[in-house]
Amino acid sequence: MKTFTTKSGYQIIQLLSGRANVWLVEAGSIRILVDTGITLNRKKLLNKLNPESLRSRDSASLRLNFLLLTHTHFDHCQNAAWLKNRLGCKIIVGESAKEFVRMGYTPIPGGVTRWARFVVRLGRKFRPGFTGYAPFQADMIVKEKFTFALEGVNLEIIPTPGHSSDSISLLVDGEVAIVGDTLYGMVSGKAMPPFADDVPLLKQQWKVLLDTGCQWFLPGHGKPISAALLQKFI
Numbered sequence: 001m002k003t004f005t006t007k008s009g010y011q012i013i014q015l016l017s018g019r020a021n022v023w024l025v026e027a028g029s030i031r032i033l034v035d036t037g038i039t040l041n042r043k044k045l046l047n048k049l050n051p052e053s054l055r056s057r058d059s060a061s062l063r064l065n066f067l068l069l070t071h072t073h074f075d076h077c078q079n080a081a082w083l084k085n086r087l088g089c090k091i092i093v094g095e096s097a098k099e100f101v102r103m104g105y106t107p108i109p110g111g112v113t114r115w116a117r118f119v120v121r122l123g124r125k126f127r128p129g130f131t132g133y134a135p136f137q138a139d140m141i142v143k144e145k146f147t148f149a150l151e152g153v154n155l156e157i158i159p160t161p162g163h164s165s166d167s168i169s170l171l172v173d174g175e176v177a178i179v180g181d182t183l184y185g186m187v188s189g190k191a192m193p194p195f196a197d198d199v200p201l202l203k204q205q206w207k208v209l210l211d212t213g214c215q216w217f218l219p220g221h222g223k224p225i226s227a228a229l230l231q232k233f234i
């Protein structure tokens, strides 16, 4: 499990990997969980989030202020409603997710490769219920670049659509960007996720991300991607 520490001492801690990456960002007094993984990983996530302090909501030791969803595909948000109920954290999503999360379903994008197109066809045919999640209400909707207006906190959120219309990325201290499926870290030498709504738009976001000046990009699946490597993909 990876941990990054930025120049201001912010920590970005990987809580889950495998099916989907889940990150905890501790920036000054703010704690933000980025993505939640699938229902099956709920217990594991709870343990990683420090179960002692979770038991009392008033405990000063646990302040999960926000849950940011890089996008609302089921593998990233199946524990969102549950976490909100349990911890009272505010949920941040991209603009187009507003309606999806009320229904508990976000359309699955088409496949980018032939294999991925086959998987999508199969999934739509046999497991239509598999790709949903418990509905919830979003508390913050990101339409354009958003900066946290808190003294001494350097956190920004930018829309990065392409993989899905609701994709957003969290920029931590101008150094590390958590980007969801806008980048894919599962296959070395490739950054294109197997599924995407709009491939040309997705590729534009790589340039947008590189222009932020961040040095590391943490994808929703697989390994971190350095700025030098991202440059090669553009």
Ligand SMILES: [Zn+2]
Pocket (backbone or CB within 6 Å): 071, 073, 163, 164, 181
């Ligand atoms: Zn996705």
